Amino acid sequence: MEPCFDIAHLAHVEMYTDKFVESLDFFTRVYGLKLSGQDETSAYLRAWDDYEFCSLKLTKSHTTGVGHIAYRASSPQALERRVKAIEASGYKVHGWIAGDLSHGPAFRFEDPFGHIFEIYWDTVKFQATGTDVPALKNTASAFTGAAPRRLDHLNLLSSDVSEFRRFMETCLGSRVTEMIQLDNGRIGGCWFTINNKTYDLACTEEHGGGVGRLHHVTYATDQREDILRAADIFLQNGVHIETGPHKHAVQGTFFLYVWEPAGNRVELANSGARLILQPDWEPVIWTETDRKKGQAWGLKTIDTFHTHGTPPVKKEH
Numbered sequence: 001m002e003p004c005f006d007i008a009h010l011a012h013v014e015m016y017t018d019k020f021v022e023s024l025d026f027f028t029r030v031y032g033l034k035l036s037g038q039d040e041t042s043a044y045l046r047a048w049d050d051y052e053f054c055s056l057k058l059t060k061s062h063t064t065g066v067g068h069i070a071y072r073a074s075s076p077q078a079l080e081r082r083v084k085a086i087e088a089s090g091y092k093v094h095g096w097i098a099g100d101l102s103h104g105p106a107f108r109f110e111d112p113f114g115h116i117f118e119i120y121w122d123t124v125k126f127q128a129t130g131t132d133v134p135a136l137k138n139t140a141s142a143f144t145g146a147a148p149r150r151l152d153h154l155n156l157l158s159s160d161v162s163e164f165r166r167f168m169e170t171c172l173g174s175r176v177t178e179m180i181q182l183d184n185g186r187i188g189g190c191w192f193t194i195n196n197k198t199y200d201l202a203c204t205e206e207h208g209g210g211v212g213r214l215h216h217v218t219y220a221t222d223q224r225e226d227i228l229r230a231a232d233i234f235l236q237n238g239v240h241i242e243t244g245p246h247k248h249a250v251q252g253t254f255f256l257y258v259w260e261p262a263g264n265r266v267e268l269a270n271s272g273a274r275l276i277l278q279p280d281w282e283p284v285i286w287t288e289t290d291r292k293k294g295q296a297w298g299l300k301t302i303d304t305f306h307t308h309g310t311p312p313v314k315k316e317h
Contacts, residue, residue, distance in 0.1 A: 004173025014067030032147030054102035114212025148219030246298025
């Protein structure tokens with residue numbers, strides 16, 4: 001496929017929580033996101049250098065997991081092209097919604113596994129005031145401590161990664177940068193980009209028995225040292241540290257995974273300055289033997305990393 005840049009970037013993720021007060025406290029006081037605003041059902045959060053009003057929409061619910069995944073188009077014309085492509089794709093279409101506090105009209109559609117996506121152009125840009133005004137004009141707002149800099153990526157779970165790959169290539173024009181090829185012929189995981197970042201979305205095989213689940217949402221830090229400090233902050237606040245800090249083999253990111261109070265997995269990661277600048281990039285293929293070696297370095301991956309997702313399923317303990 002010729003690279004398609006109709007989509008500019010991953011814009012925000014809506015996360016469901018059945019412990020709204022506790023989750024909001026975690027994301028603002030502990031994790032380090034900023035509260036841009038609230039309505040009756042949701043809090044709109046952003047990292048200190050996210051230019052939009054919201055990169056994480058935290059929504060009150062009876063369950064956990066992902067509400068929707070949003071991408072911003074690169075222009076009004078690009079949005080029109082993508083909408084036409086999606087409508088002709090055969091995938092489930094929800095149509096236009098009015099938007100919310102963070103953006104204007106958005107077009108919604110669905111992958112074969114129940115994850116809802118939306119794309120839009122009209123957005124609300126964050127305007128810093130008071131103590132949020134940055135000292136440097138080329139950053140979006142001030143920051144303190146080990147606060148994450150920007151939304152980086154998310155990981156979804158599906159029972160057929162190959163079919164999910166077709167969905168991403170068809171609807172969003174995504175490219176695969178790295179993938180896991182299992183011995184039985186199935187694809188165990190794919191890492192996708194719609195720009196020159198190494199990836200903005202990953203999809204891996206569902207091993208916990210659920211459908212349409214979330215594995216994790218990730219924010220990027222400036223430095224590895226920010227993640228080490230964050231580990232101490234999580235420890236001090238009684239946050240469940242699932243695994244890390246270690247280094248992934250796939251994509252080479254330095255990582256730390258924790259569970260927020262409702263059970264959704266969130267990550268802090270640092271990938272350095274790794275970009276995909278090569279226009280004829282061929283996906284890096286990791287074999288099953290490669291993956292059995294574990295992470296690049298660090299402790300062995302904990303079992304829950306392969307089974308825990310949200311919302312939970314009955315067989316999960």
